[in-house]
Amino acid sequence: MKGTELLSVGVDVGTSSVKTAVVKTVGEAGGRMEVEVLGLRADRIRRREMKAVIHECYGAAMDECGLKSSDVAYIASTGEGELVEFRRGHFYGMTTHSRGARHLVPDCTAALDVGALHARAMRIGEGSKVMTYRMTSQCASGSGQFLENVARYLGVALEEVGPLSTKASSPEMVSSICAVLAETDVINMVSRGISTSDILKGIHLSMAGRFLKLLRAIKAGSDVLITGGLAADDGLVAALQEKAAEEASVMRIHTHPDSIHAGSLGAALWGAYRHRILEKREMAAT
Amino acid sequence: MKPALKALVDRVTFLYEDLDLTVVKEWKETHRAKAVGYMPIYVPREIIHAAGMLPVGVMGGGEGLEIIKGDAYFQSYICHIPRSTVELALSGRLDCLDGMLFPSICDVIRNLSGMWNMMFPDRYVRYIDVPQNYDPEVGGSFWRRELAELRADMARIAGREFSDDDLRNSIRVYNENRTALNDLYLARSREPWVYPIAEMYLVVRAGCVLPPEEHTALIREYLQLAQREDDRKDKDHSRVVIVGSFCEQPPVGLLKTLERAGCWIVGDDLVLGLRWLIGDVDPDGDPLVALSSAFLANSTEAASRYEPGDAKGSQLIASVRDNDAEGVIFCAPSFCDPALLDQPMLVTALDRAGIPHTQFKFSEDTGQFAVIREQAGTFSDSIRLWSEV
Amino acid sequence: MTRPVDADKDRSMELQKEMIAGMFDDLSTAHEDGKKVVYTFVPGNLTELIRCFDLLPVLPEINALQSGMRKLSGGYITEAEKQGHSEDVCTYVKCDLGMLKKGNVGPTGKRLPEPDLLLLSYTGCFTFMKWFELLKQEYDCPVAMLHVPYSPDGKIHDHQRDYIVKQIRTELIPKLEEVSGKKYDEDRLKKMLAKSATAEDDLVHVLESAKNRPSPIDAYFGGVYYIGPMFTAFRGSDEGLEYYRLLREEVDARVAAGLGPVTPDGTMTKERYRLVVEGPPNWTSFREFWKMFYEEDAVVVASSYTKVGGLYDRGFRHDPDRPLESMADYCLGCYTNLGLPSRVELLEEYIRDYRADGFMINSVKSCNSFSAGQLLILRQIEERTGIPGGFIESDLVDPRYFSAANIKNRIESYLQMLEQKRGAGVGA
Amino acid sequence: MTDLNKRDIFIGIDLGSTTTKAVILDDGGEIIGRGITNSRSNYDVACRIAREEAFIRARFTLARNVMEADPLLSGLEGSFLPRLEDSFKQHQYLGQLEHLRQALWTAAGNARHFAYQADFRKLLNEIVDNMAATAPALFGPGAARKSDFFRDLAGAEYMQLAEKTADPKGINFETIVGAYDSAILTVENTSDEESFKSHIGAALDLLLDGGNGETPEQSDRLRAAIETARNYNLNELATVGTGYGRQRLPFPKEWIRSEILCHGLGAHAMFPDTATVLDIGGQDTKAIQVDDRGIVTSFQMNDRCAAGCGRYLGYIADEMNLGLHELGPLAQQSTHRVKINSTCTVFAGAELRDRLGMGQRREDILAGLHRAIMLRAMSLLARSGGVKDEFTFTGGVANNPAAVDALVDLVQQNYGSRRLNISPDSIYTGALGGALFAMRDYQGGQA
Numbered sequence A: 001m002k003g004t005e006l007l008s009v010g011v012d013v014g015t016s017s018v019k020t021a022v023v024k025t026v027g028e029a030g031g032r033m034e035v036e037v038l039g040l041r042a043d044r045i046r047r048r049e050m051k052a053v054i055h056e057c058y059g060a061a062m063d064e065c066g067l068k069s070s071d072v073a074y075i076a077s078t079g080e081g082e083l084v085e086f087r088r089g090h091f092y093g094m095t096t097h098s099r100g101a102r103h104l105v106p107d108c109t110a111a112l113d114v115g116a117l118h119a120r121a122m123r124i125g126e127g128s129k130v131m132t133y134r135m136t137s138q139c140a141s142g143s144g145q146f147l148e149n150v151a152r153y154l155g156v157a158l159e160e161v162g163p164l165s166t167k168a169s170s171p172e173m174v175s176s177i178c179a180v181l182a183e184t185d186v187i188n189m190v191s192r193g194i195s196t197s198d199i200l201k202g203i204h205l206s207m208a209g210r211f212l213k214l215l216r217a218i219k220a221g222s223d224v225l226i227t228g229g230l231a232a233d234d235g236l237v238a239a240l241q242e243k244a245a246e247e248a249s250v251m252r253i254h255t256h257p258d259s260i261h262a263g264s265l266g267a268a269l270w271g272a273y274r275h276r277i278l279e280k281r282e283m284a285a286t
Numbered sequence B: 001m002k003p004a005l006k007a008l009v010d011r012v013t014f015l016y017e018d019l020d021l022t023v024v025k026e027w028k029e030t031h032r033a034k035a036v037g038y039m040p041i042y043v044p045r046e047i048i049h050a051a052g053m054l055p056v057g058v059m060g061g062g063e064g065l066e067i068i069k070g071d072a073y074f075q076s077y078i079c080h081i082p083r084s085t086v087e088l089a090l091s092g093r094l095d096c097l098d099g100m101l102f103p104s105i106c107d108v109i110r111n112l113s114g115m116w117n118m119m120f121p122d123r124y125v126r127y128i129d130v131p132q133n134y135d136p137e138v139g140g141s142f143w144r145r146e147l148a149e150l151r152a153d154m155a156r157i158a159g160r161e162f163s164d165d166d167l168r169n170s171i172r173v174y175n176e177n178r179t180a181l182n183d184l185y186l187a188r189s190r191e192p193w194v195y196p197i198a199e200m201y202l203v204v205r206a207g208c209v210l211p212p213e214e215h216t217a218l219i220r221e222y223l224q225l226a227q228r229e230d231d232r233k234d235k236d237h238s239r240v241v242i243v244g245s246f247c248e249q250p251p252v253g254l255l256k257t258l259e260r261a262g263c264w265i266v267g268d269d270l271v272l273g274l275r276w277l278i279g280d281v282d283p284d285g286d287p288l289v290a291l292s293s294a295f296l297a298n299s300t301e302a303a304s305r306y307e308p309g310d311a312k313g314s315q316l317i318a319s320v321r322d323n324d325a326e327g328v329i330f331c332a333p334s335f336c337d338p339a340l341l342d343q344p345m346l347v348t349a350l351d352r353a354g355i356p357h358t359q360f361k362f363s364e365d366t367g368q369f370a371v372i373r374e375q376a377g378t379f380s381d382s383i384r385l386w387s388e389v
Numbered sequence C: 001m002t003r004p005v006d007a008d009k010d011r012s013m014e015l016q017k018e019m020i021a022g023m024f025d026d027l028s029t030a031h032e033d034g035k036k037v038v039y040t041f042v043p044g045n046l047t048e049l050i051r052c053f054d055l056l057p058v059l060p061e062i063n064a065l066q067s068g069m070r071k072l073s074g075g076y077i078t079e080a081e082k083q084g085h086s087e088d089v090c091t092y093v094k095c096d097l098g099m100l101k102k103g104n105v106g107p108t109g110k111r112l113p114e115p116d117l118l119l120l121s122y123t124g125c126f127t128f129m130k131w132f133e134l135l136k137q138e139y140d141c142p143v144a145m146l147h148v149p150y151s152p153d154g155k156i157h158d159h160q161r162d163y164i165v166k167q168i169r170t171e172l173i174p175k176l177e178e179v180s181g182k183k184y185d186e187d188r189l190k191k192m193l194a195k196s197a198t199a200e201d202d203l204v205h206v207l208e209s210a211k212n213r214p215s216p217i218d219a220y221f222g223g224v225y226y227i228g229p230m231f232t233a234f235r236g237s238d239e240g241l242e243y244y245r246l247l248r249e250e251v252d253a254r255v256a257a258g259l260g261p262v263t264p265d266g267t268m269t270k271e272r273y274r275l276v277v278e279g280p281p282n283w284t285s286f287r288e289f290w291k292m293f294y295e296e297d298a299v300v301v302a303s304s305y306t307k308v309g310g311l312y313d314r315g316f317r318h319d320p321d322r323p324l325e326s327m328a329d330y331c332l333g334c335y336t337n338l339g340l341p342s343r344v345e346l347l348e349e350y351i352r353d354y355r356a357d358g359f360m361i362n363s364v365k366s367c368n369s370f371s372a373g374q375l376l377i378l379r380q381i382e383e384r385t386g387i388p389g390g391f392i393e394s395d396l397v398d399p400r401y402f403s404a405a406n407i408k409n410r411i412e413s414y415l416q417m418l419e420q421k422r423g424a425g426v427g428a
Numbered sequence D: 001m002t003d004l005n006k007r008d009i010f011i012g013i014d015l016g017s018t019t020t021k022a023v024i025l026d027d028g029g030e031i032i033g034r035g036i037t038n039s040r041s042n043y044d045v046a047c048r049i050a051r052e053e054a055f056i057r058a059r060f061t062l063a064r065n066v067m068e069a070d071p072l073l074s075g076l077e078g079s080f081l082p083r084l085e086d087s088f089k090q091h092q093y094l095g096q097l098e099h100l101r102q103a104l105w106t107a108a109g110n111a112r113h114f115a116y117q118a119d120f121r122k123l124l125n126e127i128v129d130n131m132a133a134t135a136p137a138l139f140g141p142g143a144a145r146k147s148d149f150f151r152d153l154a155g156a157e158y159m160q161l162a163e164k165t166a167d168p169k170g171i172n173f174e175t176i177v178g179a180y181d182s183a184i185l186t187v188e189n190t191s192d193e194e195s196f197k198s199h200i201g202a203a204l205d206l207l208l209d210g211g212n213g214e215t216p217e218q219s220d221r222l223r224a225a226i227e228t229a230r231n232y233n234l235n236e237l238a239t240v241g242t243g244y245g246r247q248r249l250p251f252p253k254e255w256i257r258s259e260i261l262c263h264g265l266g267a268h269a270m271f272p273d274t275a276t277v278l279d280i281g282g283q284d285t286k287a288i289q290v291d292d293r294g295i296v297t298s299f300q301m302n303d304r305c306a307a308g309c310g311r312y313l314g315y316i317a318d319e320m321n322l323g324l325h326e327l328g329p330l331a332q333q334s335t336h337r338v339k340i341n342s343t344c345t346v347f348a349g350a351e352l353r354d355r356l357g358m359g360q361r362r363e364d365i366l367a368g369l370h371r372a373i374m375l376r377a378m379s380l381l382a383r384s385g386g387v388k389d390e391f392t393f394t395g396g397v398a399n400n401p402a403a404v405d406a407l408v409d410l411v412q413q414n415y416g417s418r419r420l421n422i423s424p425d426s427i428y429t430g431a432l433g434g435a436l437f438a439m440r441d442y443q444g445g446q447a
């Protein structure tokens, strides 16, 4: 038997954006699944009402695929899932990011999810299982939000951050652990005439240092995929690669154009998996 | 929830939230007797009890207390419990305690004993220095002497001498209390859905302010009432043991969050002092010798005890196995040196035994559980999703 | 203001350098030379006893502080955190464990030998206990535990002393004998203790020289050098004896010449503020930190940190006639083993005896033993002496916790405040 | 007095972490001008701009003095000068807008925007035109402005317009905002040395042409009065710098004073019976005890964590899309204060969203946040020796009425009744202290 075809959706509600993934899977419960991604969409929240953004993002993604809600077998939420009232089930962020990471880069041994307010590293085992993980603690100077703020002070658009950073010649490290104080550090640097490139690179390096600590703590293995919004930041990726090389570690750092969708993809995939399990159970029961 | 259980839960909730120690004041009033406070972990409560006084466990201020003066005495890199305790004292809430004992647990509590001396020069303060040498002749004789001094002090505060028989009687009372607590833990471990963590914790925690006899009865009653709730059903949860919160206590909201994120807590070291001694203390011999030997030979392997071997790891693994747990959550207060320094050693032991674990830190007034929920949820996901296949 | 570096450096300083270098040399080849090594802590260290078995002491705390001064601690701490240690805990421990993981290369660039015995002198700090439990996991060697009871009232009680002496007899000496293969030789110990006592006299003389105006020494930043040999491996040795004799001579000469303390930038020529300092210094930016003081003409005339290895200036001496008993008394009387009220009294006396203008606390994040309660100490001192206190925060060896701008701001503000008060007192 | 049109002055500059303040004292110790600007970008520039502002205000004060002295004009200054100032500000604003237009133009020249450059520039032009058109409303009589800073004022307008004109598929919001972020820096960092001279004439013309009932003679005298103020020789005798960034001021060491001392002295000058001072600025909180001469006897500052300071409120305001001015009044509408423990600045936004998600009301959360901030301040006060009578609250956060309410409440609870001093100019306390030190130093040097 070829196995059934199934549509599922993952909605990842983050602190800065909502992401939706629509996937078609073919396969059997417990067996291998063939996956076809039908649609991916991200919408920034930007101080809008969360639920409205969720509906917008989900609705638009479905429209783009030409689908109706009734076509879908399972809607899974991740992130701030409580807000997704139309969900069927919820999976926690690291569970979904691991699954999504494996989907994007099948050989990755770990994922590093860097979003607006958090960074978390997880080692991925067989069946996309989260083996161990670490998250940054309270202090948030190593997050996307912080980078965004600094970029704003420096008068740099977000997409420029990466390219500028990679051009740096003598990066200036940020010392403070606190994002607020780090901002002051940055202001100090500006007034000392340090170039924007060097400042950004410095921030990237200190973030990278912190992330590597997480990765080391989970014994990340050979191939790490960056997921979450900051995967799009080439400067951070480069800094991570440099730092990893400095420590002569064997770790390779990867990104993927769809990295930001890892969470929603993972949720959709787990949703499909779960649906099949539940169906099987029901069948067994009747 | 049936009315009888609801009443019981309301009562323990009140005891927990009542930072003014109303029940202690009432007890003192009705018994025309005194009360002696103690900081977390082990103090020989039997001696206080034998003197006809009420031992009162002071476990910090929890999430409900606004800290104003307490913060003035502690830097930001010191854990939370001493500041809330100082706040309680400075706001007069501990005035009903006629003495305060500071057990040997860490440098913070140790120094707090001296601070107490200076801040409240008229009150009785004692630092309880337990031996870290377990030879009955060496550490034992030191400890017996400390106990004898404590006994004399308690008699003095109570204003009455008490006999060895009084003390033996108190030992029996506390033996019964420990048995009841053990029964509760066993029942919870068997059917965690019957005893939600928030209820269970508050029932245990009530032992800090209730006389032991009353607490024992309360536990027994709870065990019966909880079983009669027929809407409590097993859920697709994972089973975990939490460690690290033997001193500063996590907010109840955190415990609830863990449960909501899919973790049954089937073992813990919360309010550890109530369960410090393992097994019964000999109720028949020389009582101070009995207490001393129990301490030397039958103490739980806590972070505040010197333990050069791997007994701490073995104890944790045994607790995982005995309770059929699938993982361990390290749940320590921020800046708690004893708990946090123990952690890597315990992790090594768990890794060796192939037991999964995760960790986070809290403070007693943590109000945001989003990160913790995420972590615990993933932990529980990872135990569940993959064990199904 | 300071004037340029003195042409000839103090001889004692040179000697101390040689002594330390020699010690690390000895250690690096200890095992090849058939010597055995004991790791132990500074407070309550029983150096004479260890030496009396011809064993070599290694003090992990000293290695940690040296790593801090050599700017290596940051990397070590990161290493330990990588192994799963929390950011919150004492950085001495993490620095030591990190150093171990990175090959155990000591401060002079030479490898340190693994311990043959861990002598846990558990005095004044709980973390010591954890530290050696952690080391015990790394090294498969015996641990000898000496539990020194806390001294809440600052007094020594017979039963406490007995407990310690019993432990020395039943726990320490047998283990030391076993490791060294030597018998305990009390006469030898007594001879060493006699030397200790003489050197202790000299040290006290040096510390008390700060009562002069101007003070010939800085009793905090300079003080940490003066206590070095005494608090570590050289108590009871001939070298130690010689070092303190020399130091005493030099300090006497400075007093006679009316000179101020020597700093890395030369001799201080002006003494504008006399301070008493509580708490350990920061090691990662030691010179920068010191400079913040001497640049403002502030000299530290007494400090509590220089008492972590014994309160000699309050009369205690090692006593050859009561060898084990006096060692027990020594352990009980180390500064951090004292209850807070005794600490306050001591500091108050220092402020009076040394005629200080100010009192400052450097609160280190690592060390609860020192730091928990310091804010009350501050308030008590202010109340009792009428002198306003200053409060700064840093860490021992974690470079992330030394915020130079912030600390400088506080020190400056504090000193300007003292100045303003003084100005107002005189006239205006 | 030899030169009638010359005045000796002393300057205090407080280079704070968020704002830079300048105060000008005349030789009688009277405050004749205050200036404030963002510290964000560059310290030297911030210092220059704040000074410049203070000089402008000083000239207005001088104009007032001249008018008061003129029998024909006296009585007019009360109504005339505020209008003149508004008009002046509007001109200044328009000048800056033109500057912004150029900077935006340059930003749009970036290679990234090559494909749609012409459209982009056109769009930006429209936005700036729109902004210029609404300027009179911003500075009209009785208009409530969200902020005094060009960055915030223009920013708010710009964002609104950007949101309206953005096309998710074409030139999107992010791109438009990006241009502003890079343009604003240049605009902000340019100080217009001759601002008073260049804008006052036009501002005056505008007013006088409007015909506000002044007689022609009065008009002429008014012009003359303003002319006098414009040409006044302000002779700077001494300057003292203070504040968080004082080490970076281009001043010799003797000109630098600890902000603690300056706040103490400034508060004493404003309220002579002050015994305790609480200063909450952008990044730090200070609790200071002073004696009856304004001399500091003890002080405490917050530790390395920036939680619970002014920036925290800034983040919250940003998050709610409110002006700083609006935050306090909204919090005051709370009926059920929420208890909040964490005041970590960085997580403020997340916490807010969380709580809103839980269905808590904005004003109740805000009330909780304000109380949380004040709880931290209370700890510092307790550390420094408590709250004595009288108690003066300074720094930017003293402008926030909800913060003040929370403070009053807590002080009452913990210390009983205390007289609390707050001045609308409290943000200038440090700079005032600095200027006083400058005067003392100078006079001390003379004596």
Ligand SMILES: Nc1ncnc2c1ncn2[C@@H]1O[C@H](COP(=O)(O)OP(=O)(O)O)[C@@H](O)[C@H]1O
Residues within 6 Å of the ligand: A013, A014, A015, A016, A017, A018, A079, A114, A115, A116, A117, A118, A143, A144, A145, A147, A148, A158, A159, A161, A162, A227, A228, A229, A230, A232, A233, A234, A260
């Ligand atoms: N091109 C980019 N360069 C740098 N950072 C980016 C880029 N695109 C997005 N980001 C960052 O990614 C973050 C959003 O990541 P995301 O994983 O969606 O977070 P969350 O799930 O918390 O909303 C934003 O804070 C933003 O700063």
Ligand SMILES: Nc1ncnc2c1ncn2[C@@H]1O[C@H](COP(=O)(O)OP(=O)(O)O)[C@@H](O)[C@H]1O
Residues within 6 Å of the ligand: D015, D016, D017, D018, D019, D020, D039, D243, D244, D280, D281, D282, D283, D284, D309, D310, D311, D312, D313, D314, D324, D325, D328, D394, D395, D396, D397, D398, D399, D400, D427
């Ligand atoms: N009008 C206002 N209303 C409410 N809060 C204000 C107002 N003006 C300034 N603030 C607050 O004051 C803070 C800046 O205070 P300030 O004393 O200037 O700080 P600093 O000296 O550190 O620069 C801002 O972060 C803001 O929270």
Ligand code: SF4
Residues within 6 Å of the ligand: B079, B080, B081, B082, B105, B106, B107, B108, B109, B247, B248, B333, B335, B336, B337, B338, B339
């Ligand atoms: S929480 Fe930990 S550090 Fe704090 S007092 Fe308790 S044991 Fe000590």
Ligand code: SF4
Residues within 6 Å of the ligand: C061, C090, C091, C092, C093, C124, C125, C126, C127, C128, C366, C367, C368, C369, C370, C396
């Ligand atoms: S806590 Fe203090 S005394 Fe203890 S090991 Fe650390 S630095 Fe040393």
Ligand code: SF4
Residues within 6 Å of the ligand: A138, A139, A140, A141, A177, A178, A179, A180, A181, D304, D305, D306, D307, D308, D343, D344, D345, D346, D347
């Ligand atoms: S240091 Fe900064 S990031 Fe950390 S808690 Fe404080 S304000 Fe938040």
